[in-house]
Amino acid sequence: MLNRRLAATALAALGLAALAGCAREQAPAVDYVLLDGQKASSRDWNGKVMLVNFWATSCATCVKEMPQVVATYDKFKGRGFDTVAVAMSYDPPAFVAKYAETRKLPFAVAIDNTGTVANAFGQVQMTPTTFLINKRGEIVKRFVGEPDFAALHGLIEQLLAEA
Template sequence: MMKMRYLGMAAVVAIVLATAFMLTGKKSAPDVSFTTMEGQNSALQSLRGQVVLVNFWATSCSGCMQEMPDLIKLQKEYGPKGYRTLAIAMSYDIPEYIQNYRSQTDLPFIVSHDKDGSLAKAFGDVALTPTSFLLDKNGKIIKQYVGIPDMAELNRLITDALNG
């Protein structure tokens, strides 16, 4: 009976420790490769050493269009300090629409089109836009946003990650 009690307590301790790790431990972003809209092949790993916002978006997404001016401001403000935005257009987006939007807004981002949906799948089957992942300099996910991020919080997290 005493042995069962110790096993039960050990199980509880193991669950608590595992939960604490899951809540505090950062998960690595998937090691994905992508092709930019200019046709250059690259990999997310090539951006290590920088704080990166991976933003899944679509030209048909009103929330995405609403957040873009703020994302542009973030890139312009923090870019010189080691921050990059990787804007990944969803598979259902139309390449001409993506190019037209880029031309009209002069996006200061790396822009890719997830033609086959593999990037969205690698990031946990992203289906809703906008969805963004803020990564630290080591490629670990600091925070995931589904919907338009709280820009004040995002600013703070970027600043902390750049200084960390």
């Protein structure tokens, strides 16, 4: 009888742990402005795996990782994956535009001049900070600093395979 109770307790604990592992935070609903002045919204992300990268032209790590962010976008873009690079409020828009133009960034670049987007994502202050969001709009992973891109690619593959 005691073994059955222990087994039942263990199974219940495992069930709660599994359930807790499945509970993910929804990405915030945000509206933002792209470099070209076009308005966009996180509602446009529905059904996509999204990489949301908070960065600044003055951030050495951001500049160092950007070619890998571009390579990640290029690798997965045809499979329901997209990227938006959100320039921090303190980054002069002219610097962001020049950087995006000279580096030929192939994905959307947003200017968060009021800090609204960074605040919605949990008061992002350190750059780079990157969020990986699944097709259901849930935050799967938050990276502070440069991600391990091999591991990131593996996670993106998994998320793209989900229904």
